[in-house]
Amino acid sequence: EAGVAQSPRYKIIEKRQSVAFWCNPISGHATLYWYQQILGQGPKLLIQFQNNGVVDDSQLPKDRFSAERLKGVDSTLKIQPAKLEDSAVYLCASSPGQQETQYFGPGTRLLVL
Amino acid sequence: GQQLNQSPQSMFIQEGEDVSMNCTSSSIFNTWLWYKQEPGEGPVLLIALYKAGELTSNGRLTAQFGITRKDSFLNISASIPSDVGIYFCAGQPPYSGYALNFGKGTSLLVTP
Numbered sequence: 710e711a712g713v714a715q716s717p718r719y720k721i722i723e724k725r726q727s728v729a730f731w732c733n734p735i736s737g738h739a740t741l742y743w744y745q746q747i748l749g750q751g752p753k754l755l756i757q758f759q760n761n762g763v764v765d766d767s768q769l770p771k772d773r774f775s776a777e778r779l780k781g782v783d784s785t786l787k788i789q790p791a792k793l794e795d796s797a798v799y800l801c802a803s804s805p806g807q808q809e810t811q812y813f814g815p816g817t818r819l820l821v822l
Numbered sequence: 823g824q825q826l827n828q829s830p831q832s833m834f835i836q837e838g839e840d841v842s843m844n845c846t847s848s849s850i851f852n853t854w855l856w857y858k859q860e861p862g863e864g865p866v867l868l869i870a871l872y873k874a875g876e877l878t879s880n881g882r883l884t885a886q887f888g889i890t891r892k893d894s895f896l897n898i899s900a901s902i903p904s905d906v907g908i909y910f911c912a913g914q915p916p917y918s919g920y921a922l923n924f925g926k927g928t929s930l931l932v933t934p
Contacts, residue, residue, distance in 0.1 A: 713864070742921060749926070749927075750924075750926055750927075751826075751828075751910050751912070751924025751925050751926050751927055752865065752910075752922075752924050753924070754921040754922070754923075757921050765921055800864050800865075802864070808853075808914070810867055810870060811867075811922065812867070813857075813864030813865045813866070814864050815862065815863050815864050816863070816864050
């Protein structure tokens with residue numbers, strides 16, 4: 710069974726630029742999560758989807774971050790405009806349902822200069 | 823999210839030694855999970871605990887869900903070099919969308 714796929718694996722941009730990350734969850738998984746992991750910290754939830762609906766986006770900085778999962782499968786996370794403090798690893802995870810085991814992708818490493 | 827206190831922050835041990843790390847919280851969780859993360863990869867689930875007092879093993883790994891539902895520990899017996907990585911505890915609170923709250927991780931280094 711294929712795991713959670715993410716792209717790109719690495720991205721370097723200048724502050725104030727825009728960037729987008731893509732996630733393809735495990736087939737059949739209804740729940741999708743985006744986490745931000747700053748160096749030396751554990752992952753922190755940004756947004757959670759159940760199918761194509763948002764369950765929790767309370768920790769998403771909505772002035773600059775946005776995410777969508779239009780068809781309930783793939784998802785994109787966008788940052789516009791990026792700040793230096795957005796440098797982090799962005800992890801996507803999926804699970805069959807909300808209370809079930811979450812499987813993580815390899816992450817996208819973002820460096821904002 | 824709720825703050826999880828994970829300790830120790832790092833460990834440097836010799837191959838064959840046993841390892842113990844723990845996680846505490848000021849609030850209760852319904853589920854405790856332990857993940858391992860290697861460089862350049864996402865976290866991989868090691869052990870999941872669903873009931874207070876539960877003790878679960880996975881090979882050389884053993885983890886327990888504290889009776890108070892506010893703590894958990896992970897033990898690794900007879901460590902080997904491939905145990906190197908960062909170990910994270912994560913708790914799932916009894917509300918909201920069941921998203922995980924992570925600790926800051928324990929970095930483990932094992933020398934041959």
